[in-house]
Amino acid sequence: MTKIRIAVQKSGRLNQDSLKILKDCGISIDNGKDQLKATARNFPLEVFYLRNGDIPQYLRDGVIDIAIIGENVLVEKGQDISVAEKLNFSKCRVSLAVPKGMEYNSVMDFDGKRVATSYPNTVKQYFESKGVSADLHIINGSVEIAPNIGLADGICDIVSSGSTLFKNNLKEVEVILKSEAVLAVSPKISDERKDILEKLQFRIQSVLSARQNKYILLNAPNEKLDTIISILPGMRSPTVLPLAEAGWSSVHTVINRDAFWEVIDELKLAGAEGILVCPIEKMVV
Ligand SMILES: Nc1ncnc2c1ncn2[C@@H]1O[C@H](COP(=O)(O)OP(=O)(O)OP(=O)(O)O)[C@@H](O)[C@H]1O
Numbered sequence: 001m002t003k004i005r006i007a008v009q010k011s012g013r014l015n016q017d018s019l020k021i022l023k024d025c026g027i028s029i030d031n032g033k034d035q036l037k038a039t040a041r042n043f044p045l046e047v048f049y050l051r052n053g054d055i056p057q058y059l060r061d062g063v064i065d066i067a068i069i070g071e072n073v074l075v076e077k078g079q080d081i082s083v084a085e086k087l088n089f090s091k092c093r094v095s096l097a098v099p100k101g102m103e104y105n106s107v108m109d110f111d112g113k114r115v116a117t118s119y120p121n122t123v124k125q126y127f128e129s130k131g132v133s134a135d136l137h138i139i140n141g142s143v144e145i146a147p148n149i150g151l152a153d154g155i156c157d158i159v160s161s162g163s164t165l166f167k168n169n170l171k172e173v174e175v176i177l178k179s180e181a182v183l184a185v186s187p188k189i190s191d192e193r194k195d196i197l198e199k200l201q202f203r204i205q206s207v208l209s210a211r212q213n214k215y216i217l218l219n220a221p222n223e224k225l226d227t228i229i230s231i232l233p234g235m236r237s238p239t240v241l242p243l244a245e246a247g248w249s250s251v252h253t254v255i256n257r258d259a260f261w262e263v264i265d266e267l268k269l270a271g272a273e274g275i276l277v278c279p280i281e282k283m284v285v
Pocket residue numbers: 009010011012013014050051052053054069070071072073090091092158159160161179180181
């Protein structure tokens with residue numbers, strides 16, 4: 001039977017969340033320790049554990065069909081590779097930073113300067129678009145140390161919380177791009193495997209929608225129902241069911257998890273009681 005071949009980061013920041021999303025899609029993978037390849041038990045899928053930086057070339061060659069990878073790696077090494085889904089984890093940005101004490105006015109301040117980075121293509125393209133000519137030093141890790149040891153005047157690297165920059169006495173001055181984990185697709189994927197990809201995407205979409213939403217239940221006196229329903233930013237009209245106690249109803253709806261905290265006080269003030277917020281396992285919209 002034909003299987004779709006997916007690349008997942010072997011170890012590092014994307015590994016666990018990538019395996020978790022496959023698991024949440026109901027796909028169980030036989031994982032032996034130190035295995036570089038594993039087969040799913042209940043879905044036509046094979047997992048290849050690879051280094052992130054190698055994945056764009058594997059996709060290009062068509063030896064794997066799809067991959068979970070940071071968008072930033074595609075910008076750096078795989079601009080010819082398409083994205084099927086954004087996966088809403090490993091959010092970060094690729095930014096330029098300089099020593100805190102340095103005066104900074106604009107990107108032109110990098111002209112003629114030395115910049116250390118693991119993302120040379122991304123930086124080169126950005127500088128070219130701004131008319132800046134800089135001297136790039138390519139290093140693979142711990143980029144933020146470069147200005148402190150005199151290797152560079154500034155850096156370009158991944159920033160998330162900003163704590164690595166802070167600890168190294170640097171300040172973020174330009175955001176080149178924003179990134180998150182994505183499902184990338186080989187330009188050489190066969191039609192048969194495209195059908196499997198479609199099934200996988202359907203599952204991923206229902207997992208992502210479920211993660212983004214909460215199921216909420218509350219009780220309310222009937223005369224307050226109109227007000228309460230107007231506060232709830234639901235998918236559709238909420239379900240209203242009578243309670244055993246006369247004059248009271250139970251209201252059920254699905255709301256965006258971020259919206260919940262914004263409306264909770266309003267709901268209580270409007271007379272809602274016994275509010276329950278439950279996670280949703282899958283959501284097909
Ligand atoms: N601090 C961070 N916060 C959020 N996402 C991040 C952060 N650092 C990296 N990422 C994202 O996770 C991806 C993997 O990063 P990680 O550091 O694990 O691997 P790597 O060292 O770039 O690659 P390799 O697999 O070759 O070791 C990056 O490409 C980026 O998209």
